[in-house]
Amino acid sequence: MKKKILGGVFGILLVMSIFSAIGIADEKNDDFKIFARDIFYAYNAYDEGGMSEGPISFPSDDPGNVTLLAPTSSGDFIAGACWANGTWYGCEYSSSGSNSNIWTIDPSTGSMTLVGASGSTQTLNGLAYDPTTDTMYACGSTVLYTIDMNSGSASVVGAMGNAGVMIGIACDANGNLYGLDLADEGLYSINKTTGSATLIGSTGLSLNYAQDMAFDKDNNILYLAAFIYPIKGGATIELAPSGQRYFGGLYTCNVSDASVTLIGVFGVTEVTGFAIPYTLNSPPDTPVLPSGPTTVITGTEYSFSTNTTDPDGDDIYYMFDWGDGSNTTWLGPYPSGAIVTTNHSWNEAGIYNITVKAKDVNNAESEWSPSLQITAINMFTFYLFQGWNLITIPVENNYTASSLLADIPGCTIILKWNASVADFDLYAPGVPNDFPIEDGVGYLVGISSDTLFNVSGMPIESVAVPLYIGWNMLGWFNEEPVNASLIYTKILGCSIVLKWNASVADFDLYVPGASDFLINQGDGFLVAVNQESIWNGDP
Incomplete structure (x- = not known):
């Protein structure tokens, strides 16, 4: 029997990157490019083909190829999920309407470990993790919570003011929180301080029953594990299982206007607990204090050097700020740890502070380095x-x-x-x-x-x-x-x-x-x- 949504999202999705050739998701969607073939993780809340309820995995470019990891250990299905600090977390749907359990799931075996009861005032439909503040959020139908990742305890942030049932939430790598409402099929942005939700736009999908959403934080893509009923027609019908008027599908969703692109179908399957693992890019460490002369003659070029390392081993660009209103723009890229040297001259005498910033090839920027103070003096020549x-x-x-x-x-x-x-x-x-x-x-x-x-x-x-x-x-x-x-x-x-x-x-x-x-x-x-x-x- 299909899982009716009374107030939430259901699932956990984990992504394990498998570097492979870039491809197109489907011939009918040949304008959408998959960056790499990832393995996504989620939860099967219902499958008409008879697959057991429990944690699953599937390729990002072939969502119909679902693998059951293990039968469920929870009393009810996992409604929402997220990936946080290397761990797959899920929230369990509560038929009582409150106090959802928080679980962790092993993506290799599908085994589930109870973290604790949340004490939430509504059943929890979705989970999201903000890597910028190390904060986990959960949503009921109309309330936003924070979750203690050690105990599972929920704390109310505030009412979201959405249309009816916030079925899932997801957070991008920059800390922007989004939600999907089952009642108006709309994508919302959510204020993490107050809980207030603002409608971005309608997805145009006939959303029903259990579903979830998750961010691919590495590639900044929002995915929907949607369940469509009834099918509205057009290309969607062509991709649905033969003879069916409802199906589960993997979509990407544009966070600017809520427009969606179908990647492929799961079948007649309600996929919840959707969470995508990630390896967030780290910025380079702050460059060391620039080295070079501390007294210079105006109009004469001098060399200055610095270096830093990137935690991910990425190549690095450098920008020297000369303290006179000019800079080098971005120089490089250079290998992580390599010493970088460049030249500059000052036109006017004075005291200047040289600082350097680094960024990696993914545009993640470091802080400015400590400043090297130099004194530019004038040189005068007498002809005697x-x-x-x-x-x-x-x-x-x-x-x-x-x-x-x-x-x-x-x-x-x-x-x-x-x-x-x-x-x-x-x-x-x-x-x-x-x-x-x-x-x-x-x-x-x-x-x-x-x-x-x-x-x-x-x-x-x-x-x-x-x-x-x-x-x-x-x-x-x-x-x-x-x-x-x-x-x-x-x-x-x-x-x-x-x-x-x-x-x-x-x-x-x-x-x-x-x-x-x-x-x-x-x-x-x-x-x-x-x-x-x-x-x-x-x-």
Whole structure:
């Protein structure tokens, strides 16, 4: 006698992947592709051909090829099922209308082990497992529950508000919960926090009696183990057993609109307890801290490396975020555990944090790696001539006159104009008159032969150089050059601007009416003023 559904879904389905050739489910459904031939597991609640009630298995692309694993051990049939943490769980239909039992089933032998009575207020029709929260859910006809997987105890989440009889539920790999209602033949999305169910659409099937649903979490496909009565006609009749007006069929169901595709028929068989085992893809582990230099020169490429492993052994893509608004996009794939190296340069000086994310070939992404903090500094090159050169150090530095003299090839003497006493401070080897090299200040350096001198550091943001009446020696540290005429205009009381031209060993001079000239980054210059003020480095 067929199992009438008073409030639930019935079954357990387990999937054991058997890697095989990709095929088409049926000539009449040649638009539907089976990803691989899987073995699905379920429960035979009723079979008109006389097969005993109990756990069964069948190929995903040939659902009529049913194998009975073992006669049932439960007092009533297994209405709903799911696969959770490597175990096949089922809920037993309760003729009393409440307190369904929870079972586990061995997919190899079909043997059943009682977990415990649920204490549910309705008979349980379906089970579903959410791998994102390690939570098992069950449904009665109108109530959503959670299930303690150790004891089988049920806790009410809330009323679903569905049309009548939620016959089955299933959860995808991302934690989205769905239900199938027997009364309106509709697919619902279910809020796991409140239990509220929202209709997605009608399956268009004449659903009746016992049935179930399950997700292939590896391939993100929702399957229905449906029982159809009465048959509505069309292609469905062609696939039904000869002379029958009802049958069990395996369908896929589109979760966007509830449309279904028939894969094949079970026969005149009510398949419940439908649960599909899975091997959920795991994301790669978080990449290790990127390795590479922590101080870099702007405009110069540097190499940075990282690696990680994938728990499933999948190949891995990497994305480096450089902290300057740019990234590499996805690089790879590379073998799990392989060290990955890529290059980058920064255009502006500053402090940046490099992080890396990984994803496997199935697009499962890791967390971002710990950040490697790097400092990008500017490099400046002086072209110095034999004799005197008037310069300023255009980056932040810790130089003194003695250390600067030591760094400049062929440097023999450094002079600093001390405007407060209108005289030079002098440093040369053997002269105990060292002094700090200040930002925004110009210095005369004596060179024994033409040479190059490189200096690097963070950009100077601002200065505060006191100007005294008379001559003052300043330094232009900004990247953009400035006209002497603008310096003349902006500095209060300025009457003359001089820049030493080392190539001709003479001064370029600007006063109103004279030829203008550029003062470039790294140039020192002299200004004569008739009033005291503070120069902030502005033009």
